[in-house]
Amino acid sequence: MTEEEDYDHIMGVLREERITPYNEDELETVLSIGHCINCGLCLQHCPVVAGVGVERFSGPRSIAVELSRSPPEFWATGDKVFLCTGCGTCREVCPKNVEVPEIVNMIRARIFEHRPDLVPQELHSVDKTLLEHGLAFAPWEDLEDKAESRDMRLERLNLPFYPNRVKERAEVLFYPGCQAEERAQEVREAGKVVLEAFDVDYTLLGDFNCCGLPAILLGDDKTARELAKHLKEKVGALGTKKIVTTCAGCTSNLSYLSERDGWDIPVYHTLEYLIEEIGIESLTEKLTQSEDTQSVTVHSPCHLIRHMSRQLAEYAAQIIEAMPNAEYTESNLHDSCCGGGGMVGYHSPDVAQGVVEENLRAIERTGVSRVVAPCPLCTAHIEEMLFRTGSSVEVDDLTVFIAQRLPKKE
Amino acid sequence: MDLDTDVLVIGGGMAGLAAGIRSQERGANTTLIRKGQSATSYSSGAIDVSGYLPGGSQQLLSAREGIEAITSLYPLHPYSILGFGSADNDDVPGLAIERVGQAVEWLTKHLKSTPAQLYGGIDSNLEGITLVGTKKPTALLQQTIWPGEFAVDDEGVMLFLGIKGVSDLNPKIASKTFLDNQARTGEPPHKVGNASLDIAPFGHGYNLSTTNIARWLDREENLVTFIEQVKKKAEQFGATYVALPPILGLEENLKNQKALQEATGASVFELLAFPPSVPSFRLQRGLERVFIEKGGHLLIGHEAEPCGIESSKITEVLARSPRRKVEITTRSVVLASGKYIGGGLAATVEGLRETVFGLMTVTDEFRESGKTRPQRLTNVVSLSPESHSLFGCGLSVDQFLRPVNPDGDATAENLFAAGSILAGYSYAMEKCGLGVALATGHYAGETAAANATGGGV
Incomplete structure (x- = not known):
């Protein structure tokens, strides 16, 4: 047999045994799992374990020492690994740098490939949308309806509408993310308002597509890589120097892709762009008085503070403290997962609810009238959960909250 | 991302946080970075200062007695280094006791307003009772772990009360071990009982952890049911002491x-725990809160990028988080990155290595250990009073806790080390781990702050 035939033969055997070899970029994660010392510190901190108990979700330690160890048996773990919200708390407390959030995605990918019947049904519908439209949510059928919904939101929030710009060689590509593109359109517009206020030379994508994070989280590695490839081509064609996004998940995933796939472009969340590129002084100068004093607390998205850096929570606090008549109070659980991560809410809303319950109580305890989150997905999730508990606390995306306090252009 | 700070602390366990809090108190802006929790989060709820003499044979009646003996016998023990002081100091034990005692009082004061409130001091070692029914000597216990004094003629009943589904405490075995020990020593209480509660916080009485129950009891509505159940059992046994898992x-x-003591009339307390535990969670979080309240900047999830020391001063450290980098400029650095679990020291076949700055490491006998295979530093018997030399390895430091190079000079004039990364003591054998971390952290924080704000130690 030639070398090629050998290779094909081995791949055939592996396929038969339902084993997918690890990708080059997954090796570091795989090796990190071997460092687990089985101490169980992560179990004390995991918000899913805290919310629903170790019987329902066996927790990060179990993922590291049991569920991730035997490739042919990954699919026997489906009822557990799909309950991880990917918040990264375990990795943050782990003394041995075990990459549990990443290994969860890898196991999910193998379940998806070999035993798709064990992937929660709801995730297959998301996958179908991703395949059909390159978006996490089905696009609006009627674009006029979409525009109407957008205008209603802008009117309610008192935000201006600036025409969309698509041009080559702009300094910044503004990438709103699927949630802001299709659903929370006010966040997309707010992002534009922020960039306009500081005369940033920016562009949007002519043809928006998802960064692929939902595909990674539900296990469709192939689609995830495909979406990332399309995006890389589009970004390359535009020739921008920076990417700015309003979504926590997109920021973290695009930062990862930019490094993994050699995009060679830095990715910023709006908060980072404001603090690091615009500067707090210039921002403070522009911030206008709102009509009434607002007491505000912040929810810190996992994808910003644990998948990137905790400095970002401080950026959020800095910005709110710079606002005239906004009073900032920190919630002692500002950094705990909203329950909306890891696609868990799609198929196990009871788990998502269990995870967020403590956060909601902490938000209520602060006594604020408004909670803001620098992520449209967290915002939507917390809003829904607070609404269900009959709370009077209002919820806003942080980019919207900032945009409302910036001067409108003539 | 850039940051500027007076003092940068690397490591967020007892040593790092004590250094950070102290430095902040002394007027230096302090940033603490940590990647992962470690030894402090594995502690039992006791803060040992000095439990046994090196060699493990002699149980000490007080930490004061221990420090006095250690500083007289072992001149390079971290406690002895704390006692060096200036050149004209001829009372090393005295200064060491003063500094450790101050640190202990200081910590007790700071943790008073936290769930990790402490009981005890260096003048008398307490006996904490463990989950397996044994006792261990320690200087400080968390308040809720302190069972109270047993009177000589105590006629009381000790009830070990387990919780169905929480495997940490097997009340039957613990009570038997405890009773055997009491019979042997003749100490009260002599009457011991055991029972279990069925509280099922997630609707089932199996596969539960102490953390689950602790979280459940943090909610006021659950306490009422719990008190009723404990009261019933306490009355049934006529218990004057109720020992619960933590x-x-x-x-x-x-x-x-x-609330439990009021309802039952008994002393209700928690047993010392296996790692990681609810008490260690309270300690870690308590220390972090104090640091933040003092205005310290806690940057969790950031790891110091390894770098060499090129000049006699460290002015910049790069901290890496999963997808970001923070450049930190600083005037003093406290290295409290821990030992093998914390990651401050790495032991590989090539030898022992300090992981951030590549500092010189030494064995417990203060020989250079950069090329010593760690296997050669272990004992054939895994559990022996001699412990393992490997535990005594680490950094050799000068009287200001600055790591030294092979010539005995400070490697960098503004780099201080504290906690388990120091050489010359065995926490496992001497039962002094958190005590050394606290006292050296407290002192390193002071010197680092003085160096950053006043210039020079």
Whole structure:
């Protein structure tokens, strides 16, 4: 047999045994799992374990020492690994740098490939949308309806509408993310308002597509890589120097892709762009008085503070403290997962609810009238959960909250 | 991302946080970075200062006695280094006791307003009771772990009360071990009982952890049911002491203990725990809160990027988080990155290595250990009073806790080390781990702050 035939033969055997070899970029994660010392510190901190108990979700330690160890048996773990919200708390407390959030995605990918019947049904519908439209949510059928919904939101929030710009060689590509593109359109517009206020030379994508994070989280590695490839081509064609996004998940995933796939472009969340590129002084100068004093607390998205850096929570606090008549109070659980991560809410809303319950109580305890989150997905999730508990606390995306306090252009 | 700070602390366990809090108190802006929790989060709820003499044979009656003996016998023990002081100091034990004692009082004061409130001091070692029914000597116990004094003629009953589904405490075995020990020593209480509660917080009485129950008890509505059940059992046994696994709460343990004592009339307390534990969670979080309240900047999830020391001063450290980098400029650095679990020291076949700055490491006998295979530093018997030399390895430091190079000079004039990364003591054998971390952290924080704000040590 030639070398090629050998290779094909081995791949055939592996396929038969339902084993997918690890990708080059997954090796570091795989090796990190071997460092687990089985101490169980992560179990004390995991918000899913805290919310629903170790019987329902066996927790990060179990993922590291049991569920991730035997490739042919990954699919026997489906009822557990799909309950991880990917918040990264375990990795943050782990003394041995075990990459549990990443290994969860890898196991999910193998379940998806070999035993798709064990992937929660709801995730297959998301996958179908991703395949059909390159978006996490089905696009609006009627674009006029979409525009109407957008205008209603802008009117309610008192935000201006600036025409969309698509041009080559702009300094910044503004990438709103699927949630802001299709659903929370006010966040997309707010992002534009922020960039306009500081005369940033920016562009949007002519043809928006998802960064692929939902595909990674539900296990469709192939689609995830495909979406990332399309995006890389589009970004390359535009020739921008920076990417700015309003979504926590997109920021973290695009930062990862930019490094993994050699995009060679830095990715910023709006908060980072404001603090690091615009500067707090210039921002403070522009911030206008709102009509009434607002007491505000912040929810810190996992994808910003644990998948990137905790400095970002401080950026959020800095910005709110710079606002005239906004009073900032920190919630002692500002950094705990909203329950909306890891696609868990799609198929196990009871788990998502269990995870967020403590956060909601902490938000209520602060006594604020408004909670803001620098992520449209967290915002939507917390809003829904607070609404269900009959709370009077209002919820806003942080980019919207900032945009409302910036001067409108003539 | 850039940051500027007076003092940068690397490591967020007892040593790092003590250094950070102290430095902040002394007027230096302090940033603490940590990647992962470690030894402090694995502690039992006791803060050992000096439990046994090196060699493990002699149990000490007080930490004061221990420090006095250690500083007289072992001149390079971290406690002895704390006692060096200036050149004209001829009372090393005296200064060491003063500094450790101050640190202990200082910590007790700071943790008073947290769930990790402490009881004890260096003048008398307490005996904490463990989950397996044994006792261990320690200087400080968390308040909710302190069972109270046993009177000589105590006629009381000790009830070991387990919780169905929480495997940490097997009340039957613990009570038997405890009773055997009491019979052997003749100490009260002589009457011991055991029972279990069925509280099922997630609707089932199996596969539960102490943290689950502690969180559950933090909610006021659950306490009422719990008190009723404990009261019933206490009355049934006529218990004057009720020993529970460490479950009284992550936040509300002090309040819960009080409510339970009032309802039962007995001393209700928690047993010393296996790692990682509810008490260690309270300690870690308590220390972090104090640091933040003092205005310290806690940057969790950031790891110091390895770098060499090129000049006699460290001015910049790069901290890496999963997808970002923070450049930190600083005037003093406290290295409290821990030992093997914390990651401050790496032991590989090539030898022992300090992981951030590549500092010189030494064995417990203060020989250079950069090329010593760690296997050669272990004992054939895994559990022996001699412990393992490997535990005594680490950094050799000068009287200001600055790591030294092979010539005995400070490697960098503004780099201080504290906690388990120091060489010359065996926490496992001497039962002094958190005590050394606290006292050296406290002192390193002071010197680092003085160096950053006043210039020079």
